[in-house]
Every structure is written in structure tokens, then in C-alpha cells.
Amino acid sequence: MAAKTEITVEEKLRALFDLQLIDSRVDEIRNVRGELPLEVEDLEDEVAGMNTRMEKLNADLEVIENNIKEKKNGIEEAKTLIKKYTAQQDNVRNNREYNSLSKEIEFQELEMQLAEKHIKEFKAQIEQKKQVIEETKERLTARQDHLKHKQGELDEILAETEKEEKALIKESEKFEKQIEERLVKAYKRIRSNVKNGLAVVPVERGASGGSFFTIPPQVQMEIAGRKKIITDEHSGRILVDPELAQEEKEKMDALFSKVK
Incomplete structure (x- = not known):
């Protein structure tokens, strides 16, 4: 000192x-370097956000496809039950039993119709999701290309200037100690x-x-x-x-x- x-x-x-x-x-x-580091950071965040959105859209698609499978399984179960109840109607002892089975058959037919309606709705949702996925994929590819370009620019500038900057910061610290x-x-x-x-x-x-x-x-x-x-x-x-x-x-x- x-x-x-x-x-x-x-x-x-x-x-x-x-x-x-x-x-x-x-x-x-x-x-x-200007705003390049911030621009690259913003693009990285945007790409990460779009990737998360793509994951969610694909997960939603999977859920809808599983729902369709469940409804199709329900239709097959309803068909099996209708066959069973129809066969039972041949062996009924009275009208009450026959009417009861008819109601069960009618109920299963309604269940099938409802399942078909849901399947139709789910298929429309799938088409909509696929369209959104396709649009998001296109935007994501464009942003990834832009990020790659900007990252390349930044890497080039850093390669040219980083060594000099570090050396100068050391010199700056050295001169500070003299004052x-x-x-x-x-x-x-x-x-x-x-x-x-x-x-x-x-x-x-x-x-x-x-x-x-x-x-x-x-x-x-x-x-x-x-x-x-x-x-x-x-x-x-x-x-x-x-x-x-x-x-x-x-x-x-x-x-x-x-x-x-």
C-alpha cells in the first residue's frame, strides 16, 4: 500500500x-458483440418453449388415441353383451324377463352410439392437434435454423475477441492495482x-x-x-x-x- x-x-x-x-x-x-448474446439467449428460450409445447401436443394426442381405443373396446363389450342378452331372450320364462333383457339390449345399443359419437369427436380433435403439431414443427424448425445461424455468428465473434478481452481485463486489473x-x-x-x-x-x-x-x-x-x-x-x-x-x-x- x-x-x-x-x-x-x-x-x-x-x-x-x-x-x-x-x-x-x-x-x-x-x-x-452487441445484442447477439441476448438474442441467442432469447432464441434458446423460444426454442425450449416450443419443444415443451410439442411434447405437450404429442402427449395430448396420445391421450386422445387412448380414449378412442377405450371407446372401441367399449363398443366390442356392448356387442358381446347384446349377443348374450339376445340369446337369453330365447330362454325367458315370462314377458317381464324378456322386457328386462330388451331394455339391456337397448341400453347397450345407446352406449355404442354414444361411443361412436365420441370416437368421431376424438378423431376430429386428432386432426386438429396434428395440424397444430405440423405448424408448430415448421415454426420450430425455422427458429432452430435462426438460432443456429445466430449462434454461429456469436461463436465466430467470440473466437476472434474472447482471448483479447480476457487479456485486457487482466491488464485492467493490473493497472487498477497501480492506482x-x-x-x-x-x-x-x-x-x-x-x-x-x-x-x-x-x-x-x-x-x-x-x-x-x-x-x-x-x-x-x-x-x-x-x-x-x-x-x-x-x-x-x-x-x-x-x-x-x-x-x-x-x-x-x-x-x-x-x-x-
Whole structure:
């Protein structure tokens, strides 16, 4: 910890600007990926949801087909009972027994008609389910193809950038250790509050980098003196002079070409 307090303001400014250049490079890499990881994740969820729907539709189809089997079995049982009751009518002792058997036969015939009606309804449901399954299958195939394409795009970008990103994150952590914790926290706070993530910027044409607000000549001289850390009163960004910025950019460009 003692070593951190011994470094000069200029060294702190250089380390902060180097950290900014590294983090900005990581931002660029992530911007190249853009929304692709989220898009792939959404597509994966959509495909998983459609697969679940397909499983449910197929399970429903199985239930309906089993219902048809049950109804067909019921019809066969009714036919057997009708045959049995008809045969029994030949051996009745009185009209009461004959009428009772007739009612049983009539009941079984009604049961058969009802079963046939249900079978017809079930077959219509099967046709409807099969149509929905076919449509879902087509949509699923299209989404799977789209997912495969997007995953391929993402894999390609990751293959190109992942190694560099990991190396840069390590460098970022290394540079953070060179700067006192208070400054690192301030840097991160500013970085999170500005749209483009630029917390440390050079003075460009007499104004804060990326800003239109002019910096008074006296303040510009203080920035060039590198004796204290100066922030832009409008954006809160830490300011460095153009010469220091150029030197550090050249140094960092050499580092970036090594980690690619």
C-alpha cells in the first residue's frame, strides 16, 4: 500500500489514462458483440418453449388415441353383451324377463352410439392437434435454423475477441492495482455516469474531450503541469493534457497489438 502513495500525480494520471484506454478497448469488443448474446439467449428460450409445447401436443394426442381405443373396446363389450342378452331372450320364462333383457339390449345399443359419437369427436380433435403439431414443427424448425445461424455468428465473434478481452481485463486489473483505491472508485463512478464510459479524457482544441465546453487557459496550464488531478466542471471527467494522452495511446496501441 505504501508504494501507491509514493507515485507522482503524473504517474497517477498516466495510469488512469492507460486504464481508460484498456477499458474503452474492452467496451469496443463488447459493442461488436452487441445484442447477439441476448438474442441467442432469447432464441434458446423460444426454442425450449416450443419443444415443451410439442411434447405437450404429442402427449395430448396420445391421450386422445387412448380414449378412442377405450371407446372401441367399449363398443366390442356392448356387442358381446347384446349377443348374450339376445340369446337369453330365447330362454325367458315370462314377458317381464324378456322386457328386462330388451331394455339391456337397448341400453347397450345407446352406449355404442354414444361411443361412436365420441370416437368421431376424438378423431376430429386428432386432426386438429396434428395440424397444430405440423405448424408448430415448421415454426420450430425455422427458429432452430435462426438460432443456429445466430449462434454461429456469436461463436465466430467470440473466437476472434474472447482471448483479447480476457487479456485486457487482466491488464485492467493490473493497472487498477497501480492506482490508489480512492481514485479507482472515483474513476469507476464517473465511468458509470457517462454515456460512452469515458472517465479520463484529453483536452482537445481547448475543450474537454467529447465536450463543447471551453477550458480556461489557466486551467489548461495546470492540466499540462501534471501536478494535480483536475476534473471537468461540466462532466466531472478527469482531464489530461494532449501530449500525455498521445504518449499513452502509442504505448497502449503496442500493448493491444500484443494481446490480439
